[in-house]
Amino acid sequence: MKLALFGGLYSNYLALGSAIADAQQRNVDAVYCLGDLGAFGPYPDRVFPLLQQHNILCVQGNYDDSIGNELNDCQCGYTDPKDNYFAQISYDYTLANTSDQNKLWLRELPKEIRLQCDGLNILLCHGSPRRTNEFLWESTTSPAFLNRLAGEHDADVIVGTHSGIHWQRELNHGRQYVNVGVLGRPENDGNRNVWYAVISTGKDATPGALLCSVRDLSVPVSVEFIPVRYDHHRLATEMQSERLPDEFLQTVLNGWWTTCLEILPSRERRAGQY
Template sequence: MCDRIALCGGPYSNFGAVAAFLDRTAGVDYRFCLGDMGGFGPFPNRTLELLRQAAVICVQGNYDQAIGDGDRDCGCGYTDPRDREFAQISYDYTYAHTAPTHRQWLQTLPQLIRLRWRDRAFLLCHGSPDVVNEFVWESDTADSWIASWLDRFAVDGIFATHTGIPWVRQVAQGFWCNVGVLGRPAHEGQPHVYFAELRWPRAAAIARPEIVPLSYDPQPVVAAMAREGLPTEFQQSLLTGIWTTCAEILPEAERRVRSRLPVPQRS
């Protein structure tokens, strides 16, 4: 019987981190990606091939929808002019280097996946269950908002990504878990990235989500970025673990460079 699943978000064409995720979770029967396969990094086909060959079950993110449909931009939701400029550079590169067969596959992906596990239900989405590119931040999301989503979709937990910052919140009705992204570090001054696991030991009454740090070597990805002419700012972010672009969207609390691992609760 399955006792855990693994969930990643935002590969962003970071083939090194994706390979590390697949290796780390090789013994997990069910693995999911919550979207935004391309963007930021080099060689998008390489990341797509890794995910598809490993039979990772994928949700369609806003980036995947845009690439699949041939839109003019990623629909990421950035408002700062500088961030929008960098996002456009990334999108134009990704679209130009994504094979038509992959673009067709991206069109077929669902925006929501509902899991039934034992007698519980869980929902997988990209931004939120309502809007594919909605930013749901830990600092400004009330418990009541999470509870309303759980109630409305009749689930015990919701997994999302999009923001790039991992976090977990337990409420009476269940939980919200942002699984983080594989594509770039979580603005904490360290180059590792994050994914999530939902563990359900056979003796436990309910499954519990866990944020998992993932170390990998960013140097081959950074070298490929440089060869492909992608911005130095993208390269520096992978090396330093600090967001050099697309940080204006962050609320004040998330803008601080700090650890994203949950603080252990005292018993």
């Protein structure tokens, strides 16, 4: 089985289109999105027809719960006023520009999706299996903690997004945690591309795949992170015409995060410019 897993879209319909085309070329069996369809980018209604035309099932992220239910804020989980200031600007814009029909669609998305692939339990969630808006950063998440989550939630592979930077970790018995990154904005590394992941199991796994040995199974699982290029100049121009903050445009154009930085652990913060 070969799956394409998309993280937060943040209204970046241009990157979504590029990622769908890329996944099709790789002959994946299915494409899933892990939630946070809106935020940050322009014209939030434009991701919906793409997702629906291509039968992409979605997990409900915190943003989708908020927009779908017209809550007061995005529930992103930021705790610093500097982070929340910019988060609120994009939330207010997204809420005002999402159609009622799409809000209804968001409201009905599941909190998680469980798949069986070659006998393995794959759990698709947004933040963590136990909390939609929990940030799982590579530098502040111990293997012991992820092993506990995998056990408590009966998952051989946990797949999430939310924090915006892709990473993976091998757990006991060849189980894995995979953060697929996001299609919505670049990864705070000075590059303009965004990321998604392809997870392959069984005969579709790539050579050298990790063996997941659980129950009476021993199934290879490979994880590939895919960089996606898209017309980021066009996205920035459209964000500008929608009067979104210049700080957001700079991230799209330069690949460095300029906002919502206070939530970052020191290691991820130091990797960026701001």
